[in-house]
Amino acid sequence: MDFYAFVEGPLTWVAILVFLVGIVVRAIMYYRTSKKTDKLIHKYFSLKWVLATYVKWLFPANVTFKKQPVYFLLVYIFHICLILLPIFAYQHIIMWEMSRFGWSWISLPAGLAQWMTLAVIAIGIYLILRRAILADLRILTTAGDYGLLVVTILPFLTGYFAAHATLGTTGFLAENMQLFHMLSGQLMLILIPFTKLSHMVLFFFSRGATAIEFGRRDYSV
Numbered sequence: 097m098d099f100y101a102f103v104e105g106p107l108t109w110v111a112i113l114v115f116l117v118g119i120v121v122r123a124i125m126y127y128r129t130s131k132k133t134d135k136l137i138h139k140y141f142s143l144k145w146v147l148a149t150y151v152k153w154l155f156p157a158n159v160t161f162k163k164q165p166v167y168f169l170l171v172y173i174f175h176i177c178l179i180l181l182p183i184f185a186y187q188h189i190i191m192w193e194m195s196r197f198g199w200s201w202i203s204l205p206a207g208l209a210q211w212m213t214l215a216v217i218a219i220g221i222y223l224i225l226r227r228a229i230l231a232d233l234r235i236l237t238t239a240g241d242y243g244l245l246v247v248t249i250l251p252f253l254t255g256y257f258a259a260h261a262t263l264g265t266t267g268f269l270a271e272n273m274q275l276f277h278m279l280s281g282q283l284m285l286i287l288i289p290f291t292k293l294s295h296m297v298l299f300f301f302s303r304g305a306t307a308i309e310f311g312r313r314d315y316s317v
Contacts, residue, residue: 103278111282118289119297126301137308149307150300174219177212179296181252182281185209187259213256220249244291250280 130137161168182188186203193200204212224245227237254277261270269276288294295302 100275103275103282107282108278111285115285115288118286119294122289122294123297123301126298130301130305134305137305141308142311145307145311146304149303149310153303170219170222173215174223177216178248180204181209181212181216185255210256210259213252216252217249217256220245220252241292244287244293247280247284247287248293251277251284254280 181204184202184204186206186209189200189203192198203209224242227233227241227245254273257269258273258277284293288296
């Protein structure tokens with residue numbers, strides 16, 4: 097088995113497994129910790145408060161949007177594309193069809209997927225520059241924060257280059273772009289459970305806990 101076949105096969109499954117198991121373990125640990133330290137949240141649990149806060153934060157209807165509408169809209173688009181593209185990109189679906197599972201589902205139109213990819217790249221670069229330029233953010237930003245943003249952008253950047261042969265068809269980068277795309281995507285999957293990227297799941301726990309605390313105090317969730 098050559099290196100490309102190893103990355104395309106076993107390493108892909110390892111990355112997916114690490115991601116799934118890691119996220120489940122982080123969620124269980126978060127829940128168990130909250131049971132010990134935040135007993136009031138579990139005592140006053142209300143699905144109504146939790147769902148209300150999800151609606152407000154998952155759609156442009158919260159305080160952040162009102163204060164910074166452009167920034168919030170860009171971040172909103174960024175996250176939507178981050179979630180939808182890996183799942184509904186036609187090339188990814190083909191891989192699942194060819195796997196032992198034989199799964200298939202509807203894909204995004206090619207043109208829309210292309211624009212969503214460019215949006216992730218552009219907004220990701222904007223977020224990096226924003227942290228580097230604004231003094232109040234620069235103080236709070238670590239090298240790891242910049243690194244995670246780069247790791248997040250790379251799968252989309254390499255995927256775009258690989259799909260459109262932007263760098264041509266010859267040369268080391270052009271000939272190995274598909275390999276770089278797979279490796280960058282696998283790196284991101286593996287890092288998610290162990291870094292701030294885990295907020296993609298833990299957000300729902302932390303936001304739900306905040307909603308219950310606010311709700312029992314009769315504050316707006």
